[in-house]
Amino acid sequence: MSIDRRKFLKLAGLAGVGLGLSTSDLLFKGDAVASSSHSKAMAKERLAMVIDMRKFRTEEDYKRVIDACHSIHNVPTLIAEKNNPKNEVKWIWKDSYEHTFPDQSDDFHPEALKEKSFLLLCNHCDNPPCVRVCPTKATFKREDGLVIQDPHRCIGCRFCMAGCPYGSRSFNWVDPRLYLEKTDPAYPTRTMGVVEKCTFCVERLAKGLGPACAEQSNGGMVFGNLSDPNSEVRKLLASNYAIRRKPSLGTLPSVFYIIGGDENAG
Amino acid sequence: MYNGGKIIAGLIIFFGLVTFPFYSNFGKTANKVTPKLDTPVINQLEKKECVKPKEYMRTEHMKVLDEWRDEVVREGKRDKMIVGGIEIEKSLQNGCLKCHSNVKTFCDVCHTSSGVKPYCWDCHFIKEEGLL
Numbered sequence: 001m002s003i004d005r006r007k008f009l010k011l012a013g014l015a016g017v018g019l020g021l022s023t024s025d026l027l028f029k030g031d032a033v034a035s036s037s038h039s040k041a042m043a044k045e046r047l048a049m050v051i052d053m054r055k056f057r058t059e060e061d062y063k064r065v066i067d068a069c070h071s072i073h074n075v076p077t078l079i080a081e082k083n084n085p086k087n088e089v090k091w092i093w094k095d096s097y098e099h100t101f102p103d104q105s106d107d108f109h110p111e112a113l114k115e116k117s118f119l120l121l122c123n124h125c126d127n128p129p130c131v132r133v134c135p136t137k138a139t140f141k142r143e144d145g146l147v148i149q150d151p152h153r154c155i156g157c158r159f160c161m162a163g164c165p166y167g168s169r170s171f172n173w174v175d176p177r178l179y180l181e182k183t184d185p186a187y188p189t190r191t192m193g194v195v196e197k198c199t200f201c202v203e204r205l206a207k208g209l210g211p212a213c214a215e216q217s218n219g220g221m222v223f224g225n226l227s228d229p230n231s232e233v234r235k236l237l238a239s240n241y242a243i244r245r246k247p248s249l250g251t252l253p254s255v256f257y258i259i260g261g262d263e264n265a266g
Numbered sequence: 267m268y269n270g271g272k273i274i275a276g277l278i279i280f281f282g283l284v285t286f287p288f289y290s291n292f293g294k295t296a297n298k299v300t301p302k303l304d305t306p307v308i309n310q311l312e313k314k315e316c317v318k319p320k321e322y323m324r325t326e327h328m329k330v331l332d333e334w335r336d337e338v339v340r341e342g343k344r345d346k347m348i349v350g351g352i353e354i355e356k357s358l359q360n361g362c363l364k365c366h367s368n369v370k371t372f373c374d375v376c377h378t379s380s381g382v383k384p385y386c387w388d389c390h391f392i393k394e395e396g397l398l
Contacts, residue, residue, distance in 0.1 A: 152335055185391065191385070
């Protein structure tokens, strides 16, 4: 049986359509869980931090919390003073009102609030840009909402630093071991050439403890599950006015700031 | 052949030099190294055992570490193990090195003699030996 040109073209066309349909599954389904895990439906667990700025009044309140984190995670705090402030490695740090809420600053917010320092840390966004841009999937989002970075896989490309709108990631430009005041042998240091950030104390959560900063904050930082309507964080958010950093970017941060009103004065 | 004598003599000297490492080491056994197991924690173990049999650990310990690191860091599977009567965390720094608190005389002796330079110690360390 011979086949003429017209018949051959018809068959080839059909085969092409068939092939297209069978591979469309691969094309459209994709393994994009890590990049677009943010969805309207609430996950079973979404861990978040509520920072009550009314409870941070003295320098000591901030220092206690920052030291709690830095001492157990071997954060090279001496870099800023002994090497170069630009090479600073930040897990939890302070910044001014204008820098913390650049697009929400209000001329008529209480003066006391505007003069306050705010505690900054990784926002563990529900829609994290750092995860989307990481070429090695070293940064990923866990099912409980934590955005974690695997330093073993980090190639130091710093895309995540460009992606993070909060400056929550730091690159190790110098050997961090040279700038440690003291070391905690229960936690590794990092090495030159990798990026690092706050982990919401994932290693402590695994042991049933809360984040170290929250533990030392005297109630100024409350950690819990946003998906549970009875959790302490949800109750705080339901009864207080809280804001998040740069909400217009759509990253959906998991760190909330209760700013309070006159109560901030003093 | 022009200058045949010189060429042949040159070749003999050349091959003599190139094969020097082979005949100079012929018949000798390689420098045998024994990792030391003499640490306070190991000496007190009820049963001298590791997380896997000794022979397996000798050749495949890097795979075990690789699996652990993915399970712990990425999947959050941090189940502890009971080894030789004590609880062991799935961790290099807080697990392996709890017993093998002698990186220099346990890990490094083999790594050095076989010319491997693992970068574990760029970040991980133990109290006993400080930053490695």
